[in-house]
Amino acid sequence: MSFSPDHLLNTLSKFSLPTGYLIGFSGGMDSHVLLYAMVVLGERLPAPLRAIHVDHGLQSQSTTWAGHCQSVCRKLNIPLETFSLQLKPIKGESLEAVAREARYGVLAREIRPGEMLLTAHHQDDQAETLLLQLLRGAGLSGLAAMPELTRFDKGIHARPLLDSTRDELTRYATDVGLHWIEDASNQNIEFDRNYLRHQVVPLLKARWPAMSRTLSRSAGHCAEADRLIEALLSRELEQIHDPADGTRCVSLLNALPAGQLAALLRLWIGRSGYALPGSAILERIITEVLGSRLDGNPLVSWRGAEIRRYRDRLYLMSPLPSFDPCHSLVWRGESELSLPAGLGTLRFQDNQGVAGVSPEPGRYRIRFRQGGETCRPLGRGINKKIKHLLQEAGVLPWMRERVPLLEVDGEIAEIIGVCRCEPDGQAPIFRHLKITWNCPLPWRRQPPVKKPD
Structure with missing residues (x-):
């Protein structure tokens, strides 16, 4: 199998029509192939095209990458916006996770209503994501890895290259004469994904050459099963929902079997747009919040979210801003x-x-x-x-x-x-x-x- 713009168009035709396409363009090989193929499709696309580049500021040479991206987009006659970030991870935080969250924060802010964000994640990325999730002990939602299509702020996020391998994209890039940025940090095996990519995956592929394709297929099966479970849980979620204020009934939640309770909490949190808590945080929600006294005022927080209880109601919310009661x-x-x-x-x-x-x-x-x-x-x-x-x-x-x-x-x-x-x-x-x-x-x-x- 080989990659081509026609193959990309077939994938895009499965999606609903957007008001425009926003390409996440890092300047690397994958995103350059995606951008170039979209330009080749030209008038065959149903909506206009623009690009966005986010500099995380983690590499000394990264400031030159924005210039490279501007040069590429100028030659292709594609509008480009660039953004620079100053990341300050808290001690113990994963630099990879902080960079990813910051990047998607910019993309969410900049996407226009009805626009489709396209990112160049491919089949090998999907296989690596599944392996990472397995090593983290993820549940079914995590093992579903990266969805091909998902809601994203005011628009949609699509990953139209998930059925193409890195080698297929590289062959296409070489054949059409593309020149791209090589990020030296991608060789740093201190990062988990890079360690898998350079130390583990080659060994697996030597024994199972179709590993990326089969692991991606497994991720697809997990996604299908996750969607089925979500559909079955949706009715239960509605039963414990109070439409007056969007809260959830504690006594009804506590009456559920443990596995069903955890699944419902994850579904509620995910549908509300918050980051899913890990197993340890979820266990704290169940024991410290749902298990607290009726007159207690428990709180469990995680990245950008918190759950509180008041009487028989559970509140899911963003962290409260700092406040000075002496203010007048x-x-x-x-x-x-x-x-x-x-x-x-x-x-x-x-x-x-x-x-x-x-x-x-x-x-x-x-x-x-x-x-x-x-x-x-x-x-x-x-x-x-x-x-x-x-x-x-x-x-x-x-x-x-x-x-x-x-x-x-x-x-x-x-x-x-x-x-x-x-x-x-x-x-x-x-x-x-x-x-x-x-x-x-x-x-x-x-x-x-x-x-x-």
Whole structure:
């Protein structure tokens, strides 16, 4: 079998029509073949073509690679955007993983709605990925290796070269006279993938020459089985889902067999767009979060995600931004005020819905709870701790210090979004003031939605 632009077009024709093609172009042989073949196809493609180059900044000569890519794209008359990264891995993090995440972060940001990102992963890459996943003890999803087609941010990510080997692509590149970059770091066997590629795979291929093809076929079987299991689990996932706030029911989860529980958690996390946790993290979620007391406030975090529990509900979310509860804002009559730490905005109106009330300067302040505050809720006639009022209102424990308070002349006049209070020196203007908190984060327990019988 040999690679050709027609072969590539046959693969692309299986996919839905995109608004455009975005080629991930490193300047190496694989991506150069992909870019060149797409240019050869030219008007036979149903959408326009552009390229993107991401410099990880890990090699001293990498700055010249962007110039090479620009030169290639200029000759091919293809628009190219280049991006440079400054990677700072935390101690213990894999440099390969950090670079990959940073690269895909740029690609996700730059892809346009409906566009198809094309990357040049080939059959040998797929075989290496399967071996790496086996050595990491991955489950079925991991053994499915790299999907040919998957959703990617605002568009689609396709790998149209997965049925072509490295040797086939190299022969094509040589035949058409391509000149590409050789990344010296690809020879560094300190990296796991390079060790497999240079030390292990040649031995396996000497005994089993079709190894890459057969391992890729195994990855395909795993992907098919994974899709079947996901379809079967989807109904279970729906049963434990609360449509009011997207949470999951802890008691229903805890009633499931251990294997099914772990599979459902992985499915939920993956479908929500977060990185899948490893086995150790998953075990912590089951024991520390699902197994905690009803009045506990457990938390398990991993890369870019965290799971928390409140009462009988499980919350999957991005890590909360850092927050200073001593932060305060003076309201000077604006119709809208931005809050810190991703807490959204406050909208001010009079009770007839007219935006922009003019208070006396300095009398109205937005602040946050620091502990021990009390207020007298409207109509209740007694002082209560704000902490207890937040609990009564079902405010999530990790959000209680982030609920904005309106202070008038130094007294709490409103727990915004929860209740109004009766400060002694309440100004007349306050009684005509309506404040709406538009918070992008889940901050209070929503009453469950009744499901139809």
